[in-house]
Amino acid sequence: MSFDIALIIDSIPKMLMGIGLTFQLLFLSLALGTALGVMLLILRISGRWYLSWPTMIYIYIFRGTPILVQIFIIYYGLPQLEFVRDGIFWPILREPFGCAIVALTLNTGAYLSEIFRGGVLGVDRGLKEAGSALGLSVTDRFIYITAPIAIRLCLPAYSNDVVSLMKSTALASTITLLDMMGIARTIVAETYAPYEVFISVMVIYLIITWAIQRTFGWIEKRMSRHVRQ
Amino acid sequence: MEAITGWWDDFFWGSLVVVELFFVALFLTILFGLIGAGSKLSGNKTAKAIANGYTIIFRGTPEILVLLLFYFGSAITMTAIAQIFDPTIKFVDIPPFWAGSLAIALIIGSYATETFRGAFLGVDPGQIEASRALGVSNLQTFIYVRIPAMWRLALPPFGNHMLSLIKDTALVAIIGLEETLFVAEQAIGTTGKPFTMYILVGAIYLGFSTIITLSVMRLEKYANKHLEVTR
Numbered sequence: 319m320s321f322d323i324a325l326i327i328d329s330i331p332k333m334l335m336g337i338g339l340t341f342q343l344l345f346l347s348l349a350l351g352t353a354l355g356v357m358l359l360i361l362r363i364s365g366r367w368y369l370s371w372p373t374m375i376y377i378y379i380f381r382g383t384p385i386l387v388q389i390f391i392i393y394y395g396l397p398q399l400e401f402v403r404d405g406i407f408w409p410i411l412r413e414p415f416g417c418a419i420v421a422l423t424l425n426t427g428a429y430l431s432e433i434f435r436g437g438v439l440g441v442d443r444g445l446k447e448a449g450s451a452l453g454l455s456v457t458d459r460f461i462y463i464t465a466p467i468a469i470r471l472c473l474p475a476y477s478n479d480v481v482s483l484m485k486s487t488a489l490a491s492t493i494t495l496l497d498m499m500g501i502a503r504t505i506v507a508e509t510y511a512p513y514e515v516f517i518s519v520m521v522i523y524l525i526i527t528w529a530i531q532r533t534f535g536w537i538e539k540r541m542s543r544h545v546r547q
Numbered sequence: 548m549e550a551i552t553g554w555w556d557d558f559f560w561g562s563l564v565v566v567e568l569f570f571v572a573l574f575l576t577i578l579f580g581l582i583g584a585g586s587k588l589s590g591n592k593t594a595k596a597i598a599n600g601y602t603i604i605f606r607g608t609p610e611i612l613v614l615l616l617f618y619f620g621s622a623i624t625m626t627a628i629a630q631i632f633d634p635t636i637k638f639v640d641i642p643p644f645w646a647g648s649l650a651i652a653l654i655i656g657s658y659a660t661e662t663f664r665g666a667f668l669g670v671d672p673g674q675i676e677a678s679r680a681l682g683v684s685n686l687q688t689f690i691y692v693r694i695p696a697m698w699r700l701a702l703p704p705f706g707n708h709m710l711s712l713i714k715d716t717a718l719v720a721i722i723g724l725e726e727t728l729f730v731a732e733q734a735i736g737t738t739g740k741p742f743t744m745y746i747l748v749g750a751i752y753l754g755f756s757t758i759i760t761l762s763v764m765r766l767e768k769y770a771n772k773h774l775e776v777t778r
Contacts, residue, residue: 381710382710383752383756384715384716384717384718386718386720387728387748390728391746394745395741395742395745398742481607484609485610488611489609499611499612506619510619510623512622513620516612516615516616516619516620519612520616523607524607524608527606
């Protein structure tokens with residue numbers, strides 16, 4: 319057993335070729351997942367049982383099952399169903415990339431809506447009452463009073479979720495996608511040098527995590543600059 | 548649905564493997580979490596630095612990467628060690644079950660470290676001073692005062708860690724442990740019904756998650772029963 323430095327130097331550029339795909343998976347599913355999370359949040363707090371119950375069931379299912387199983391159901395499972403193959407979403411669900419995006423979006427949307435709900439519930443009641451006393455409509459109150467405060471409250475949890483979403487993108491390698499993890503696995507299969515390759519890719523992932531945390535730390539500081547002097 | 552008929556027993560044994568994996572990893576998670584939290588709270592600089600490195604690395608890298616590194620890494624190391632004694636040996640690996648439970652426990656243990664650390668800090672210092680004033684030893688204070696007070700605080704976040712733990716067990720199928728996801732792959736090979744089989748796996752995991760959620764709710768009630776208003 320030896321530690322092959324040349325192999326590390328050789329494989330890091332190869333793995334970095336996959337960083338683009340990792341970022342595509344991360345940003346696309348984060349954007350779509352955030353939109354889905356907001357939609358689920360609005361349904362959940364709508365106060366109408368026929369809207370909030372299905373949302374709760376959705377969240378319960380997607381948070382209660384492993385993301386790997388969700389990816390497998392969407393990528394390997396759905397083509398079994400005829401109406402999916404004939405449906406309009408088939409061009410997306412035919413490709414592993416589309417499936418990965420769909421799975422990550424559906425999963426992270428469920429988690430994010432709960433985070434957003436935590437933020438909304440954390441907004442002081444008095445502010446909402448003041449809003450309605452001023453004659454603001456429900457929609458206006460949500461947009462101008464609740465949302466800005468809720469965003470600030472749920473930012474730390476949101477940044478944690480971005481990190482776990484980033485970690486979940488590595489699972490795309492299980493459905494043949496060549497993101498950083500996929501390339502690392504290919505190199506290990508060829509060279510059988512797990513320590514060198516996996517530890518190098520681990521360092522790259524750690525740097526991305528660090529960058530995400532730093533970015534959100536900066537945003538948090540900026541958004542709460544009125545609090546501190 | 549009739550496709551599942553011949554596979555019920557396989558899925559049952561697969562689920563049993565998940566349960567075993569869960570409990571072994573849970574035990575190790577608590578162990579790693581307590582060691583990590585202890586090191587972070589100790590005055591020892593080296594211990595603190597190691598614990599900080601541990602939480603940064605295991606919370607910041609994908610679970611699948613840790614798992615594969617453990618499984619294939621340990622195989623390389625074990626083979627190298629075995630070849631010192633017997634050069635004819637080609638390949639030795641540690642069983643996927645142990646590689647898997649160790650990797651998962653290290654990952655969730657890094658989250659548990661932070662939870663336990665916060666919970667230990669949340670224990671009222673007056674209680675610890677009181678036990679010291681009563682002449683109770685440090686170890687006894689830890690067992691009889693700190694632990695009972697901290698686990699109440701740690702329980703709600705630790706419940707979430709247990710949910711992550713049960714869901715992470717699905718990953719161990721990738722290194723070839725015969726748990727539910729692995730059984731599903733075999734069943735698909737014969738029946739050609741991937742949707743049915745993976746939905747069944749999802750349903751099994753949903754059942755496990757529900758059991759954990761309900762158990763944590765009961766435990767929380769038990770932990771806080773002294774706070775309930777008596778009627």
